[in-house]
Structures are given as C-alpha cells and as structure tokens.
Amino acid sequence: xxxxxxxxxxxxxxxxxxxxxxxxxxxxxxxxxxxxxxxxxxxxxxxxxxxxxxxxxxxxxxxxxxxxxxxxxxxxxxxxxxxxxxxxxxxxxxxxxxxxxxxxxxxxxxxxxxxxxxxxxxxxxxxxxxxxxxxxxxxxxxxxxxxxxxxxxxxxxxxxxxxxxxxxxxxxxxxxxxxxxxxxxxxxxxxxxxxxxxxxxxxxxxxxxxxxxxxxxxxxxxxxxxxxxxxxxxxxxxxxxxxxxxxxxxxxxxxxxxxxxxxxxxxxxxxxxxxxxxxxxxxxxxxxxxxxxxxxxxxxxxxxxxxxxxxxxxxxxxxxxxxxxxxxxxxxxxxxxxxxxxxxxxxxxxxxxxxxxxxxxxxxxxxxxxxxxxxxxxxxxxxxxxxxxxxxxxxxxxxxxxxxxxxxxxxxxxxxxxxxxxxxxxxxxxxxxxxxxxxxxxxxxxxxxxxxxxxxxxxxxxxxxxxxxxxxxxxxxxxxxxxxxxxxxxxxxxxxxxxxxxxxxxxxxxxxxxxxxxxxxxxxxxxxxxxxxxxxxxxxxxxxxxxxxxxxxxxxxxxxxxxxxxxxxxxxxxxxxxxxxxxxxxxxxxxxxxxxxxxxxxxxxxxxxxxxxxxxxxxxxxxxxxxxxxxxxxxxxxxxxxxx
Numbered sequence: 001x002x003x004x005x006x007x008x009x010x011x012x013x014x015x016x017x018x019x020x021x022x023x024x025x026x027x028x029x030x031x032x033x034x035x036x037x038x039x040x041x042x043x044x045x046x047x048x049x050x051x052x053x054x055x056x057x058x059x060x061x062x063x064x065x066x067x068x069x070x071x072x073x074x075x076x077x078x079x080x081x082x083x084x085x086x087x088x089x090x091x092x093x094x095x096x097x098x099x100x101x102x103x104x105x106x107x108x109x110x111x112x113x114x115x116x117x118x119x120x121x122x123x124x125x126x127x128x129x130x131x132x133x134x135x136x137x138x139x140x141x142x143x144x145x146x147x148x149x150x151x152x153x154x155x156x157x158x159x160x161x162x163x164x165x166x167x168x169x170x171x172x173x174x175x176x177x178x179x180x181x182x183x184x185x186x187x188x189x190x191x192x193x194x195x196x197x198x199x200x201x202x203x204x205x206x207x208x209x210x211x212x213x214x215x216x217x218x219x220x221x222x223x224x225x226x227x228x229x230x231x232x233x234x235x236x237x238x239x240x241x242x243x244x245x246x247x248x249x250x251x252x253x254x255x256x257x258x259x260x261x262x263x264x265x266x267x268x269x270x271x272x273x274x275x276x277x278x279x280x281x282x283x284x285x286x287x288x289x290x291x292x293x294x295x296x297x298x299x300x301x302x303x304x305x306x307x308x309x310x311x312x313x314x315x316x317x318x319x320x321x322x323x324x325x326x327x328x329x330x331x332x333x334x335x336x337x338x339x340x341x342x343x344x345x346x347x348x349x350x351x352x353x354x355x356x357x358x359x360x361x362x363x364x365x366x367x368x369x370x371x372x373x374x375x376x377x378x379x380x381x382x383x384x385x386x387x388x389x390x391x392x393x394x395x396x397x398x399x400x401x402x403x404x405x406x407x408x409x410x411x412x413x414x415x416x417x418x419x420x421x422x423x424x425x426x427x428x429x430x431x432x433x434x435x436x437x438x439x440x441x442x443x444x445x446x447x448x449x450x451x452x453x454x455x456x457x458x459x460x461x462x463x464x465x466x467x468x469x470x471x472x473x474x475x476x477x478x479x480x481x482x483x484x485x486x487x488x489x490x491x492x493x494x495x496x497x498x499x500x501x502x503x504x505x506x507x508x509x510x511x512x513x514x515x516x517x518x519x520x521x522x523x524x525x526x527x528x529x530x531x532x533x534x535x536x537x538x539x540x541x542x543x544x545x546x547x548x549x550x551x552x553x554x555x556x557x558x559x560x561x562x563x564x565x566x567x568x569x570x571x572x573x574x575x576x577x578x579x580x581x582x583x584x585x586x587x588x589x590x591x592x593x594x595x596x597x598x599x600x601x602x603x604x605x606x607x608x609x610x611x612x613x614x615x616x617x618x619x620x621x622x623x624x625x626x627x628x629x630x631x632x633x634x635x636x637x638x639x640x641x642x643x644x
Contacts, residue, residue, distance in 0.1 A: 029123065036079070036110075036118035038062040050126055052097030067094035077185075078108075078413050082120060085105065086110045091127070103131045133362040158187045158298075160245060174254055175231075176226030182410075185430030187250075191568040223354070231256050260468045287533050290626045293319045297630050334507040341480065342501065343384075345375040345431050352385055356392050363402030371410035375431045379478055379497045384498075387471040391435050391494050398439025398492065412501060414481075418614045425481045430497040452486055472494070502525065521630060521638040522548040526567065529553045530560040530588065531577035532606075537628075540574065543630050544637070557583030557591075564595050571641055577605040577623075589618045604628065 028049050033042035042057040051058075051067060058066060064075065070093040071078055077143035082088045089107040094103055105125040113119055154171030158164050164187050167179040175190055177183070182189065221232040232255040240247055301311045312561045324435065348366060358365050388407075396403050412432045413423060442450060451472040468484075471494075479499045487494035527549045537553055544551045554560040554566065556579060564570060573592050577585035589601045602624035620643065622636055 024089070030125065032058075032063060032122045032124070032605055036083070038064050041119065043555070047124070050102070050124065051094070056074075062442060066111060069094050069382050080246075082108055082110050083118070085150070090297075101128075102126055103128045114426075124307070125343060146569075152253070154254075156187060156190070156252065158248050160247070160251070162188065163188070164189075165247070171252065174225075174252060175223065182225075182460065189223055192222055192230050217320050223252065223254075232259055251281060275314045285518060287626060289535050290320050290531075290628070291535040291539055293629070294536075294543060296541060298539075301546075301559045313561040340378045340380050342376055343379055343381050344368045345377055345379075345384075345433065345498070347574060348381055348410060349388065349407060349433070352388065358388070359374075359389065360396050363401055365404045365434075367404070369406065369408040374410055374411060374500075376501050377431050378501050379476075379498055383474050384478075387474050387496070388433070388435070390468065390471050395437035395439060395492070396434065398437055398441070403438035403491075406434075406436045409437075412497070414497065429500040430480070431495040431500045433498070435494050435496075436491060440489045441488045441490050441492055442484070447484055447486050453553055468494075505542065520547055520634040522642060523638060524548050525571035526550040526552065526569045527572045527574055527637070528560060528563055528567075528583070529571050530555075530557065530579070532576065532579045532581070536576075543633055544574075546630075547634055549639075556581035557585070558587035560588055561591055561595065564592055564599070566595075570596065572602060572637060574602045574604065574637070576597045577603050586618065593618065600643070602636060602640055 029044060031042070031044040032040060032047050034040045039331040040058050040061055040063050043053070043055045046057075047058070048054050048377050053066065061070070063268050069075075070090065072090055078088050087107065087109045090105075092104050092106055094102050103126070105127045107123050109121045111119050111121060149169045152170060154174040155166070155168040156164060157166035157173050164185055167177070167182050172178055177190075219235050221233060221235050222230050224230055234253040234255055236251045237250045238251075240249070296312055296316050296319065300309060300316075303309050303312065313568055350370075353366065360366055392405065399405075407422060410432050412430050414427050414430055436522050453469045475496055475498070480495040483495045483497075484492065485495070526546055529540050529544065529551055530553075531540060533557050534555070537555065541551045541553055552563055552570065554563055557575075558581065560573070560575065564573070573589065575585040575588055579585060579588075583591075585603055585605075588602070592599055592601070601618050602620040603621060604626055605623065620640070624632060624636055624641055
C-alpha cells in the first residue's frame with residue numbers, strides 16, 4: 001500500500017449514467033462499484049470471470065461478505081483512508097465462488113453521487129499466479145538453504161571479476177569469515193600466496209582462452225582462514241551464465257581431519273613394519289644369545305673357582321644385558337612375553353610411587369591423583385612398571401632444573417567418533433594413566449618420531465632410544481593405546497589407555513625354583529627336542545642330557561612326527577614355535593597329541609607366548625622365552641613331567 005500524505009481529498013462527483021458508461025466501456029476489465037457501505041451497484045464481466053459470480057448474483061450484495069475479503073489491515077482503517085485521502089491501493093485476499101482464494105491487487109477510488117451518497121470504484125488485478133511463483137521460489141530457497149546449512153561442504157559463489165556474491169554458513173565456519181565480511185570482497189582473500197596474487201589472472205586467462213584448470217575438476221588446494229592459518233581443502237568449481245555474466249560456484253571440503261587420519265594410518269603401518277623388522281631381528285639375536293649363554297654355563301660348570309670363572313661371569317652378564325636389549329626390541333614389536341594378570345592400577349601405581357620418587361630426585365615433585373575408582377585391568381604388572389619408569393625417566397631428563405610430574409589414573413570411555421580419528425584404536429572402556437611433566441617439551445618433528453626405536457634426542461651414549469618404543473609396543477600388545485601431547489616450552493603429557501575389565505580372576509602362583517644355588521632337578525625320561533637352529537639345538541640337548549634325560553632331536557616338524565611315531569617312550573616334546581619347512585611348533589604339537597595324547601609339550605620362542613598356549617588350545621602346554629637358563633629349563637621340564 002502506497003504511503004500518502006495525511007490530508008482530506010474532495011472526491012469528484014459522478015452520476016449513475018457516468019458509472020454505467022464507465023463499466024460498459026471497460027466491461028472486460030475487473031471493475032466493481034459499490035456504495036461506501038459496501039453494497040454492490042455495478043459488476044463488470046471481468047469481475048464475473050474473475051470471481052465466478054454473475055451480475056445478477058453480485059449486485060445488491062455486500063462486497064466484503066460476497067467475497068469474504070481479507071485486508072492487510074482493519075477494514076475501518078481502510079475505509080477511513082479512502083474517505084480522507086480519496087483512494088486506497090494494496091493487496092487483499094478474496095474468495096472465488098467455488099471456494100478457492102484469489103490474491104488481488106486492488107485500487108479503490110472514492111466518488112460522490114448526485115444524491116450526496118459516497119461510492120467506491122474498485123479495479124482489481126489477479127496476482128495469484130505471481131504469489132504462487134514467489135511462494136515456490138521461497139520454498140525452493142528455504143530448501144536449498146537447509147541443504148547448504150546441513151552439508152559440511154562450504155559454498156562460495158563469485159562473479160567473473162572474482163568478487164564473492166554468496167557465502168554459505170558452512171563456508172563461514174570453515175574460513176572464519178561471516179558472509180557480511182566477505183561478500184563484496186575478492187575471493188583471493190580466502191587464499192594464501194602465491195595463489196592469492198595470481199587468482200585474478202587465472203580467471204582472466206580462462207575468460208580469454210577457455211582453458212580450464214579447476215572448473216569441472218576436483219582439486220586439492222590450500223585455503224586461508226580469517227586468522228591467517230592455512231588448511232588443505234578439496235575444491236570443485238562449476239560455471240553458469242546469468243544475465244550475460246558468468247558466475248562461478250565453488251564447493252569446498254576441509255581435508256584437515258582426513259589428512260590427519262591418513263597420516264596416523266601411515267604412521268601405524270610404518271610402526272607395524274618396523275615392529276616386524278625389530279621383532280625378527282630380536283628373535284634371531286635371542287637364538288644367538290641362547291647358544292652363547294648355554295655354552296658359557298656348560299663351560300663354567302667344568303671350571304674350578306678362580307679368575308676364569310670371573311671372566312665367564314662378566315660374559316654371562318653381557319649376555320644377560322643382550323637379552324634385556326632384545327626384550328626391549330620385542331616389546332616394541334609387540335612380541336615380548338607377557339604374563340598378564342588382573343591388577344588394580346590405582347594400588348599398583350601408588351605402591352610404585354616411592355621408587356619413582358627416588359628415581360626422579362629431590363628437584364622434581366611427583367604427585368599421584370586417582371579420579372574415581374575401579375581401575376582393574378588385565379596387564380603384566382612388572383612390564384607396566386617398567387613402562388611407567390621409562391616415561392618418568394624421560395620426564396626427568398626433560399626437566400634438568402627440576403619441575404613437576406603428575407600422574408592421574410581415571411576411567412574413560414573411548415567412543416566410536418574417537419576411534420574414527422585413530423584407525424588403530426577400538427572403542428570401549430579404558431583405564432587412563434596420564435603422566436604430565438613441566439619439561440622442555442617436544443617439537444612437532446620430534447613428537448612424530450618419539451616412539452620409533454633408537455630415536456633419541458639425548459647425547460651419544462646417554463640413551464638407546466628404546467624407552468618410549470618399548471612403552472608403545474607394550475601398550476599395543478596389551479590391547480591399549482598411547483598418545484603423546486607436547487609443545488616446546490610447555491611440557492609433555494603421555495597418555496596410556498589400557499582396556500578396563502570387570503570381575504575377578506584367580507591368579508596362579510609362580511612355582512618356586514628353590515633359589516639360584518639349589519641343585520637342578522634331574523630325571524631319566526625321554527625328551528624330543530625340535531629346533532631348526534643347529535647351535536641352539538645342540539645347547540638344549542647338552543643341557544637336558546646333563547640333567548639325566550634321554551634326548552632325541554629333530555630339525556623340523558615332519559622329522560619330529562616320524563620320531564614320535566617310532567618311539568613310544570617319549571614323555572615330553574620340547575619344540576621351537578617358529579620353524580621353516582611348512583610346519584610350525586604349534587601345528588607339530590597338535591599333530592603330536594593326535595599320535596600321543598599323553599605327551600607333555602614345552603614351547604620355546606624368541607617371540608612372545610603363543611596365542612595357542614594362552615588360550616589353552618594345547619592343554620597343559622607351557623613355554624620358555626629365549627634365551628633361557630639351565631635352571632629355568634630344568635624346573636619347567638620337571639614340572640611338566642611330574643604333572644603328566
């Protein structure tokens with residue numbers, strides 16, 4: 001409705017004949033004449049066609065009642081404006097004879113009749129199709145807006161000059177600009193250099209040559225946020241022509257999370273490959289240590305007390321140190337032997353705090369926080385203590401002038417969304433050990449390599465670089481997850497997640513071997529030794545023979561089965577797990593039990609305890625990790641033969 005000055009207007013006078021002539025001349029137009037009170041006096045053919053009411057049905061009726069008129073403001077206000085200003089124009093909704101609504105653009109003009117009565121001439125235009133089209137456009141816009149607000153991809157529309165003309169909500173979140181801030185600016189504002197300076201040239205080159213570089217193709221580019229930070233994004237650009245001008249629509253997808261997941265996956269795959277390599281090296285090295293240690297033991301038994309025994313003892317100590325080193329390599333490769341038992345981490349770590357305090361020294365304040373309760377996990381307690389000690393030592397070295405180390409134990413749940421971020425992690429309930437120091441921290445490059453074996457930032461000779469790699473391997477082998485958070489100058493937090501458990505498990509006591517100087521238990525049973533490494537096999541045979549046993553030997557599983565079938569007096573099968581020739585030690589044990597159900601089985605390996613032994617697939621089977629001592633071998637063999 002048009003705004004008009006608030007002044008009285010004297011309506012012109014029109015006779016009934018003039019009104020008749022007006023309606024007659026413009027009979028095809030939508031014209032209705034009615035008294036100021038609303039009674040219809042003239043009704044054109046155009047109105048008949050528009051409303052469905054014929055002349056005879058309309059004349060004499062109140063127009064507002066006949067057409068059920070709905071005005072945008074009260075009827076009294078409209079009547080007052082017509083009376084005071086001489087006219088009114090605006091839109092109204094009226095009803096067709098068949099009941100459907102008609103959107104009408106109307107103009108009402110006030111006239112005086114000769115008898116002094118006031119009348120209104122109303123001309124109408126049906127704008128229903130226009131309003132329906134507008135509603136359809138609004139509906140489509142709302143639908144499109146809903147889609148654009150929902151999808152994670154940002155949408156940026158620019159003209160052929162590079163000016164941003166549309167910026168979706170997702171784009172606002174992605175770039176950190178509001179639509180008001182960016183619309184009207186050049187799209188190069190969303191790009192870092194060199195693309196920022198060269199962008200307009202890209203558009204001009206395309207408009208001149210038609211050569212497409214991005215349009216119609218997906219491409220990975222770098223975006224620039226409002227704070228100046230950069231991020232990788234996937235860009236798809238489409239082109240359209242509107243009113244002779246070209247516009248370009250770009251859909252942008254943030255690749256930051258995907259790149260992080262891919263990088264984590266590559267890192268996990270790399271660590272798995274390195275773990276397999278180090279585990280294999282450690283396995284072969286353990287075989288060598290078994291030969292060295294075994295021969296040293298046998299030589300020592302034949303020497304009288306004196307300087308030579310001291311020299312042998314130093315050699316044995318060196319072999320023992322070598323075994324510890326291979327243990328660390330196996331820990332990283334997740335192939336170390338574990339003896340998991342149910343443990344309350346709260347009690348375990350609290351009881352371990354005194355040792356940590358002595359290790360850290362007086363300049364470092366150690367605090368332990370237990371958040372909540374029920375910290376039961378299935379874990380090898382001694383290996384966990386070693387892992388915590390390694391982390392604490394690294395923290396101490398990162399705080400040469402003293403500082404604080406805080407350990408917090410809590411129950412946490414890793415959900416599916418967290419697991420998606422870290423492909424190697426499973427969701428579920430975990431007990432978290434978070435160790436936070438106030439040390440020098442790590443750079444991003446150092447943090448990426450911190451868990452790799454032999455990587456160290458310490459001076460030559462100050463460390464092997466196996467500490468965190470051993471922790472990483474132990475945690476992974478225990479079914480857990482390790483994360484490192486660190487910034488230079490802000491300290492480091494290492495989080496160890498171990499699967500939480502419920503219920504109680506009976507713990508088996510370790511057998512008492514009688515002490516290091518007690519005589520080795522003897523026997524006279526027959527034992528079959530199966531070992532592919534000739535030197536390791538010779539040591540094992542010599543040790544067992546020295547204990548009084550009758551010993552048969554084989555270098556592979558097939559030969560061992562033949563010996564078993566031909567010797568009914570074999571009481572124990574002592575076999576390596578990893579062997580060439582198409583039959584592993586566990587497969588040999590299964591076949592042996594079919595031939596001799598009563599035979600005792602003892603496994604040995606440079607790797608960890610075999611899954612079949614842990615799951616009791618070979619009932620009663622036990623195992624020894626290489627390198628083993630004669631005492632360990634003697635007690636294990638005797639225990640198995642006594643039980644069978």
